[in-house]
Amino acid sequence: MTSADTATTAAPDARAERRAKRIAKNITSFASKHGGSAEGVVEYVGRTATRIVLVGADGTWGDQVAPTYAIGQRAAQLAGLTVHDSFEGELGLKVKTGPYEWKRMAGIQI
Template sequence: MADSSKRAAKLAKEITAFARRHGGSAEGQVAYIGQAGARISLVSADGTWGDLVAPTVETAREAAETAGITVRESFDTELAEKVRTGPYEWSRMAGIQLGGQSGDHAPA
């Protein structure tokens, strides 16, 4: 158990640093992703988003609690509306939609 507590503490530091860099606070959602563990999806006060992977749902929840963020049951509309995307995300989505590889840019 000590190993999972260490991992949760490390993840909590990463969550806290993310929030501090992007407006001082963040919200999140924890989702089971199979053998890989659990994904902590984060949205900061300024709309920046990111994610971290924990080995278990319990570790992810412990990290979020330690970091002091609000954890939602789902990545609902209210949380999604807080996400701000930039040119990189739009070009990446366009490349995928147009049949290109992720990261491809659509022709101008």
């Protein structure tokens, strides 16, 4: 292996880092609009995407989609997001749902 090969493998993918920073900015913006902080979970969505489900301090939820799991994790790290292993339990209980969500859920069941 040459020094050029080592530099290439050691250097972070600049494009992936830019994407992670852009997603992190969106996560930070969401948190500031919804109580100043947020928690979330990074989940696979098929083979080609990752979803970052966010729950603000006020119970509002939202999401961001990243092209890869690694970029999703990096974005969460850059944003200082508290990441949970799953959406179940403690994190799920923090979500506040309103009439819109209940109507959509009922419509799915019918």
